[in-house]
Amino acid sequence: RRAEFAAVRNLPAKTRDGVEIGVMVNAGLAEDAVALAASGADGIGLFRTEFQFLISATLPGRDRQLRLYTKVLEAAGDKPVIFRTVDIGGDKALPYLADVHDEAENPAMGWRALRLSLDRSTLMKAQARALIEASAGKVLRVMFPMISEPWEYEEARALLEEQLEWARQGHRKLPKRVEYGAMLEVPSLAEMLDQLLPRIDFLSIGTNDLTQFLFAADRSDPRLAERYDWLSPAILRFLKRVLDAARAANVPVRICGEMAGRPLEAMALIGIGAENVSITPAAVGPIKAMVRSIDTAEVRARLDAVLAKPPRDMRKALADWARRHSV
Ligand code: PEP
Numbered sequence: 001r002r003a004e005f006a007a008v009r010n011l012p013a014k015t016r017d018g019v020e021i022g023v024m025v026n027a028g029l030a031e032d033a034v035a036l037a038a039s040g041a042d043g044i045g046l047f048r049t050e051f052q053f054l055i056s057a058t059l060p061g062r063d064r065q066l067r068l069y070t071k072v073l074e075a076a077g078d079k080p081v082i083f084r085t086v087d088i089g090g091d092k093a094l095p096y097l098a099d100v101h102d103e104a105e106n107p108a109m110g111w112r113a114l115r116l117s118l119d120r121s122t123l124m125k126a127q128a129r130a131l132i133e134a135s136a137g138k139v140l141r142v143m144f145p146m147i148s149e150p151w152e153y154e155e156a157r158a159l160l161e162e163q164l165e166w167a168r169q170g171h172r173k174l175p176k177r178v179e180y181g182a183m184l185e186v187p188s189l190a191e192m193l194d195q196l197l198p199r200i201d202f203l204s205i206g207t208n209d210l211t212q213f214l215f216a217a218d219r220s221d222p223r224l225a226e227r228y229d230w231l232s233p234a235i236l237r238f239l240k241r242v243l244d245a246a247r248a249a250n251v252p253v254r255i256c257g258e259m260a261g262r263p264l265e266a267m268a269l270i271g272i273g274a275e276n277v278s279i280t281p282a283a284v285g286p287i288k289a290m291v292r293s294i295d296t297a298e299v300r301a302r303l304d305a306v307l308a309k310p311p312r313d314m315r316k317a318l319a320d321w322a323r324r325h326s327v
Pocket residue numbers: 046048087185205206207208209210256257258
């Protein structure tokens with residue numbers, strides 16, 4: 001079906017009943033932004049800025065970050081890029097930041113991402129300045145990873161706003177506008193959405209981390225890979241509550257974990273109300289093909305029914321239904 005997917009990649013991601021699904025891609029390198037034009041995607045929904053840190057022998061300072069972000073924004077052209085501040089620490093070894101790599105027993109829930117960025121604010125400030133400068137005259141879209149409580153978002157945002165003020169006072173050219181986003185990948189944040197939603201421009205759900213924390217199941221342990229399914233009623237019900245809350249608050253949501261790049265999973269996500277995904281570039285064709293084959297009203301009715309009375313094997317139930325409906 002390779003040729004078929006290639007053909008569908010540049011067609012609109014529109015369902016049979018006319019609902020547009022936003023399809024963006026996950027990226028981390030300048031080359032990914034160059035490949036964006038041919039990918040058929042609407043933009044970069046998750047730019048993992050830690051890639052540059054992970055592949056560098058020395059700490060990438062503000063200048064190197066600035067060069068990368070400038071290149072990415074130039075290559076993306078009119079298409080939006082959402083930069084995620086670094087998710088380093090935990091089990092990601094960085095030779096030049098020896099104390100950041102700790103021997104914690106549970107590095108995934110350790111000192112990583114925003115937790116580390118807020119404690120090491122010089123690192124975060126350098127990144128903020130690079131993002132601001134690279135976005136001069138453009139829209140800066142930035143989001144923060146691994147937020148557990150709204151105050152962490154507030155602190156990260158305040159730090160960015162301070163750097164904006166610093167740039168303003170230095171009469172530097174500023175971004176046209178800044179859009180702030182929060183990643184929801186730690187379940188505790190879902191309980192605090194009433195506090196968070198009025199403060200953000202967009203929400204991004206990281207289902208990779210979210211699932212491992214929701215199920216208390218290490219995402220990197222192959223022995224657990226088959227055990228907890230993305231199509232389990234627990235995760236779908238959880239996500240639906242988040243999507244409903246965001247819709248009620250008029251805040252756009254994008255699902256950016258690997259789950260959204262699989263057609264059956266993405267169909268289920270649309271069935272619980274998702275309208276935007278950010279996926280691996282190779283999945284753009286298959287996801288668009290699925291989107292163009294479904295009727296959202298039908299899929300939503302199906303998801304409502306299976307979530308009200310979950311079958312023992314949700315995956316099989318949804319796969320059978322999809323086959324019967326030529327998805
Ligand atoms: C996620 O956790 O789902 C996510 C998108 O972020 P990462 O995979 O980079 O942790």
